[in-house]
Amino acid sequence: MAPKAKKAKAGGKAKTAKQKLASKYEDTAPVSMESIGHPEIFPLVFTTKTQEIFSCRPEEDVTEEQPHKLIKKEDIIQDLKNRAGVSDFHPVKKIVMDYPGEELLIVYDKEFKYGQNFYLIGTEEAKENILNPPEEQMVTEETKENYEDVYVYKPPVPKPWVSLGSEKEIEEESVRESTVRAMFKISRERRLFGAPIEFGDYNASNVKDGYIECTAYTDKNFTIKQLEKDIGLQVIPVLKDNHTQTQWKFPRNAAVQYVPREFSEEERETFLEAEELKTFLDSVSLSVEMALQQNEIMNVFIDDWKALAEEEASFGDKTDSHLKEYQSFTDLHNIKGKTITCVCWHPTIYGLIAVSIAERLSYEERVNALGKLLLQPSLILFWSFSDPIHPQLMLQSPEDIFCFRFCPSNPNIIAGGCINGQIVLWDISAHTDRIINIRGTSTATKKAILKPIFLVEPESNKESLFVRHCAVSSIEHGHKKIITDIHWLSDDYELNRMGHVFENRSGISCQLATCSIDCSIYFWDIRPTRPPPIPTDKKKEEVIEVPHDIPTTFLHLDLSWRPIIKITLTKSGSTLDHCPVRVSFKDAYLHYKVKDTLALQQKAQIAGDDPYHNLEYGLSKTLKPVEDYNTMFFVGTEDGEVIYTDWRMERDHDTGRLVSKKPVNQYLVHDGSIHTVQRSPFYTDIVLTIGGWNVAIWKEGVSQGPLLQSSCSKKMYTAGHWSLTRPAVFFVGKEDGYVDIWDLLEKTHEPSQTQNICVTAITYIRPWMVSSKQQFAAIADYYGTLHILEIPWTLSHPSANEVHTVSNYFDREVSHLRYAEKRKEVRDKEKEELELESERKRVKVFSKTREQIEAELKLTYKEYLELEKEILGKLGVVSDPDKMTSTFRDLLE
Numbered sequence: 001m002a003p004k005a006k007k008a009k010a011g012g013k014a015k016t017a018k019q020k021l022a023s024k025y026e027d028t029a030p031v032s033m034e035s036i037g038h039p040e041i042f043p044l045v046f047t048t049k050t051q052e053i054f055s056c057r058p059e060e061d062v063t064e065e066q067p068h069k070l071i072k073k074e075d076i077i078q079d080l081k082n083r084a085g086v087s088d089f090h091p092v093k094k095i096v097m098d099y100p101g102e103e104l105l106i107v108y109d110k111e112f113k114y115g116q117n118f119y120l121i122g123t124e125e126a127k128e129n130i131l132n133p134p135e136e137q138m139v140t141e142e143t144k145e146n147y148e149d150v151y152v153y154k155p156p157v158p159k160p161w162v163s164l165g166s167e168k169e170i171e172e173e174s175v176r177e178s179t180v181r182a183m184f185k186i187s188r189e190r191r192l193f194g195a196p197i198e199f200g201d202y203n204a205s206n207v208k209d210g211y212i213e214c215t216a217y218t219d220k221n222f223t224i225k226q227l228e229k230d231i232g233l234q235v236i237p238v239l240k241d242n243h244t245q246t247q248w249k250f251p252r253n254a255a256v257q258y259v260p261r262e263f264s265e266e267e268r269e270t271f272l273e274a275e276e277l278k279t280f281l282d283s284v285s286l287s288v289e290m291a292l293q294q295n296e297i298m299n300v301f302i303d304d305w306k307a308l309a310e311e312e313a314s315f316g317d318k319t320d321s322h323l324k325e326y327q328s329f330t331d332l333h334n335i336k337g338k339t340i341t342c343v344c345w346h347p348t349i350y351g352l353i354a355v356s357i358a359e360r361l362s363y364e365e366r367v368n369a370l371g372k373l374l375l376q377p378s379l380i381l382f383w384s385f386s387d388p389i390h391p392q393l394m395l396q397s398p399e400d401i402f403c404f405r406f407c408p409s410n411p412n413i414i415a416g417g418c419i420n421g422q423i424v425l426w427d428i429s430a431h432t433d434r435i436i437n438i439r440g441t442s443t444a445t446k447k448a449i450l451k452p453i454f455l456v457e458p459e460s461n462k463e464s465l466f467v468r469h470c471a472v473s474s475i476e477h478g479h480k481k482i483i484t485d486i487h488w489l490s491d492d493y494e495l496n497r498m499g500h501v502f503e504n505r506s507g508i509s510c511q512l513a514t515c516s517i518d519c520s521i522y523f524w525d526i527r528p529t530r531p532p533p534i535p536t537d538k539k540k541e542e543v544i545e546v547p548h549d550i551p552t553t554f555l556h557l558d559l560s561w562r563p564i565i566k567i568t569l570t571k572s573g574s575t576l577d578h579c580p581v582r583v584s585f586k587d588a589y590l591h592y593k594v595k596d597t598l599a600l601q602q603k604a605q606i607a608g609d610d611p612y613h614n615l616e617y618g619l620s621k622t623l624k625p626v627e628d629y630n631t632m633f634f635v636g637t638e639d640g641e642v643i644y645t646d647w648r649m650e651r652d653h654d655t656g657r658l659v660s661k662k663p664v665n666q667y668l669v670h671d672g673s674i675h676t677v678q679r680s681p682f683y684t685d686i687v688l689t690i691g692g693w694n695v696a697i698w699k700e701g702v703s704q705g706p707l708l709q710s711s712c713s714k715k716m717y718t719a720g721h722w723s724l725t726r727p728a729v730f731f732v733g734k735e736d737g738y739v740d741i742w743d744l745l746e747k748t749h750e751p752s753q754t755q756n757i758c759v760t761a762i763t764y765i766r767p768w769m770v771s772s773k774q775q776f777a778a779i780a781d782y783y784g785t786l787h788i789l790e791i792p793w794t795l796s797h798p799s800a801n802e803v804h805t806v807s808n809y810f811d812r813e814v815s816h817l818r819y820a821e822k823r824k825e826v827r828d829k830e831k832e833e834l835e836l837e838s839e840r841k842r843v844k845v846f847s848k849t850r851e852q853i854e855a856e857l858k859l860t861y862k863e864y865l866e867l868e869k870e871i872l873g874k875l876g877v878v879s880d881p882d883k884m885t886s887t888f889r890d891l892l893e
Contacts (some may be wrong), residue, residue: 028072033114036159040126042092043109043116050088053079058108060119067108068131073099086444095122105130162258281501300798310418322755323739323789326776329355329383330785331391340780341402345768347411351385352392352435353768353778355786356416358400377466380404380416380426383786384436392435395426402482409491413553417483417514423473423561425578427551431465444762471554473524477562479516484580488512490587493626495523498658499648501631511564513585517638519577522563525648528556548856557589562852568648569635578663579638582677585865586630586684632664634687636674640699641688671695672713676720682727682803690720690732695742699814704821707813708748721765723791725775726798727806733762734820741831744806767791 011525033041051057057068076096080087089096096104107130111544121127242825263271269276294300338357345351357379361369378400382393397418404416412429428435474695491509498521504510517522569578635643645663651661672692680686685700686707693713694707719733732751735757740751757779775791 004141018573029150038114040116040121040123042095042122043114043122044088044092044118044120045096045116046088046118050079054106056106056108056118057718058110062108064108064110069106069108070103071106072103073101076104092120092122095120100124101127102564117166120386137438158684180221184258201446242502251373260564296628308859318540320792321753321794322789323741323777323795325787327385327788329353329388329786329788331381332379333392334379334381334394335784337785339782340763340784340786341400342404343764343766343778343786344404344406345766345778346435347383347406347408349436350770352405353383353786353788354395354404354414355583355780356380356404357403357784358402358419360782378418380414384435385788391427391696392430392465395428397424397470398422398468402484403486404853405486405488407509409507415486415488415512417479417486417516419482420475420518421479421481421483421511421518422475423478423483423486424469425471425516425526425554426861427470427553428467429469429553430551433463455893468550470551472559473557473561474559479514479518479520479522481516481518483514483516484513485582486512486587487583489523489585491585493629494623495565495647496527497649499523499631499646501626503626505623513579513583514634515583517579517581519568520634520839521567521569521577521580521583521647523565523567524555524561524731525565526557565649567645567649569637569643569660570664572662578635578641578666579644580635581638581674582636582645584634584677584679584687586633586679609762631698634677634689634690634700635663636670636677636689638673640668640670640672640674641695642677644700667705668708669706670694672716675718678722680722680727681724683807683810688720688722690717693717695720695732697810699810702814702817703722704817706819708744711749719765719775719779721767723795724767724769725796725886727803728798729795731765731767731777733757733765735761737762737781739765739779743795744809745799745802748809755783757789758783758785794826 033039033043046054046056051061053072054069054075054746056060056071062069076089076368080089080093081097084090093479099122101124105127107119107121109117109119121130131432131482152231164571221506263477335357337360338809339360340355341358342356344354346354359366359373359376362670366373377394380395380397381391382395384392395414397416399418399420399422401416401424403421404414407413407415411429412432414426414428416424416426418424488509489495489511491504491507494504494511495501510527511523513521513523533728570576571578631646631648632644635645635649639641645666646661646663649658651657652660670689670691674689674691675689675702676688678688680688687698687700689696689698689706693716695708695710695717697705697708713734715736715738718735723729723731726743730742732740732742736741737760738754738756739762741753741755746752758781760782762779763782764775767777769775775796777789777791779787779789781787
């Protein structure tokens with residue numbers, strides 16, 4: 001069962017990344033030279049700051065002749081308190097704390113004998129041996145002559161064992177069982193537990209259940225498929241096949257030969273000239289002609305019952321509910337050791353899909369291999385269905401891309417987010433003809449292209465085209481960490497620096513939003529801040545020439561691009577901030593709108609050759625504000641929190657600066673990092689979030705919680721996406737290579753079906769609708785393979801009232817949440833009233849006097865005696881209740 005999310009204690013603070021890193025180093029043991037026989041030596045790296053603090057600067061305070069430096073233990077402990085994990089003594093913190101002496105010895109290692117520029121002596125004994133080495137005995141020439149022939153025995157000193165691979169040879173030579181042992185389980189009836197056992201010989205056929213028949217069956221693991229078979233054939237007339245209900249399970253090779261019985265030529269002539277045949281043909285010719293005409297007009301064999309059913313019920317069967325492998329893409333040269341981080345279908349070109357690739361390395365491994373990674377290109381690959389081996393385009397990037405999107409108004413413009421926090425822009429307008437004409441137009445062409453690799457590689461001389469980026473954002477004013485999500489804003493509106501919405505007159509998407517785990521969300525504008533200056537003759541000579549292969553579309557943004565809005569998600573009651581991973585806006589583009597070609601051409605003529613460069617900046621002109629626009633959006637964080645906040649800025653009353661608003665609602669539902677925050681393509685107020693081991697569905701405006709929250713899965717969820725045509729279906733990828741398909745019309749507590757796609761984790765899912773009859777789903781895995789699966793009919797075609805049915809389901813869940821909230825309030829009020837009532841009774845009891853209490857007890861006891869008298873009279877124990885003993889009367893009185 002997946003681990004449950006731990007609730008934070010009241011008043012506690014979440015650990016920062018820096019504190020987590022410090023605790024990680026505290027758990028790890030310090031690196032020592034024990035493997036080479038010096039367990040008391042611990043190599044350290046002293047930065048310039050540490051050298052100045054402890055006065056151990058190389059060639060000034062310490063030299064090769066005097067490499068020793070004694071540092072007080074108290075000074076080191078104080079440095080650890082001041083600088084914590086930044087201190088160079090942090091890796092040996094435990095050694096320093098446990099050291100018995102008051103001073104520790106630091107030795108300058110000029111030749112990097114132990115791998116670093118300094119090393120620490122961890123024991124007092126080793127420190128004394130280094131500072132006070134044993135005095136060498138002065139041996140004169142006379143003593144050498146006297147003791148020259150004397151043999152002095154020196155006992156051998158044990159050395160540490162160094163592995164040279166012998167244990168691997170022993171492991172290879174060891175004998176292991178190749179087959180799995182058969183296990184038998186013998187059980188008895190419960191009534192025979194503990195009874196004595198007697199063994200003996202008996203006939204199995206005479207005892208009940210004593211004989212078990214082991215029938216033979218076909219083992220699929222050892223089934224040999226017969227590919228070739230020698231048979232004999234004979235040219236014979238047309239055969240007639242007949243069959244019965246008998247099934248023969250043991251086929252055998254057999255040969256049958258027969259001679260057909262035919263009429264002779266004389267008999268044929270006799271029958272053809274007979275009057276009976278002519279009469280028969282004349283009588284049935286009219287009926288046959290009418291039957292043929294009816295067959296041409298309608299299908300007489302159609303099943304009317306199936307025609308009355310719904311469309312999806314009469315099409316396909318259970319096998320049509322599974323995703324079918326259509327094609328797969330993998331690059332043997334560029335994806336080696338890399339994974340796919342993002343997938344996007346081209347909005348207008350059929351069969352063209354782009355993927356971004358990145359190294360499969362952790363943060364520590366990436367830092368250690370930084371020099372090697374600089375030599376490897378970071379790419380976005382364009383694949384075409386007509387060529388699954390060679391990418392059609394390769395977009396180069398300064399760093400690995402983890403998210404990218406096509407511009408909704410111009411698919412030739414692509415924006416991507418890098419691992420170092422920069423945004424990269426590409427313009428592939430010059431290569432549009434290449435990627436359009438590469439498509440195969442016939443089946444023969446496709447078959448000719450889909451050859452084995454060993455045949456295609458030598459004959460193929462074409463090279464994939466590399467496209468360099470147009471512009472990259474400024475490092476100083478951008479994100480400080482990896483960009484995890486990027487979105488283009490709609491071409492209907494634009495934002496100013498306050499976050500207010502205005503009308504976009506140009507009709508071109510010019511702004512985009514990004515989020516990063518540096519606790520910030522930025523909004524960017526790709527238009528120039530001021531009109532381009534007219535260059536003079538002198539300035540023309542000073543202008544740097546741009547290479548011919550780089551478009552000048554966004555030259556005004558290169559290395560100077562900065563955001564217009566900076567949003568920081570602060571946590572309430574804490575100095576820490578939320579780390580956003582995914583964002584979802586109200587107008588998120590699930591379907592890229594294919595704009596009218598004529599409209600785009602007219603806008604291009606108005607704007608000129610470079611529409612993005614000639615557009616006026618939104619802040620420099622008067623725009624019409626959009627009234628009542630919803631500026632709220634959903635955010636998924638790295639800690640599994642779902643946040644509902646506003647992108648509009650407000651001014652601080654103290655400083656006058658623009659600050660972001662506090663989140664309206666925040667929920668901790670997921671027990672891991674959220675990787676999917678996506679609005680439904682059918683309902684703009686329904687949002688799907690996936691993270692950790694569970695799935696949740698939210699409705700905008702409902703603050704009580706999620707409409708649907710799944711139970712914890714056995715495997716972690718890694719990707720997800722809504723269906724583009726069915727409002728009740730969405731796909732969820734898991735870390736074991738399986739895909740869960742949820743159908744809310746069938747089940748709401750678990751997936752309707754699960755299907756295996758690959759052997760490793762699924763990193764991205766992106767469906768695409770080719771036509772009304774065909775849909776694809778692009779599924780990327782951790783090893784860099786892109787699987788194109790065809791979505792079946794049952795998962796792509798909705799029922800007659802599916803949109804209305806799912807909407808009613810969401811409305812019922814909202815009513816249920818509100819009812820539960822009201823009942824909770826009622827229960828709280830009832831609980832408060834009960835507590836007040838108990839408090840009143842307790843106060844009332846304490847306020848009574850002793851006489852009142854005794855009077856109440858006496859009255860209660862008198863009522864009890866009356867009841868007893870009545871019961872005894874009814875039972876006949878006392879014949880006359882009035883004639884009771886005086887004692888009983890006295891008690892009553």
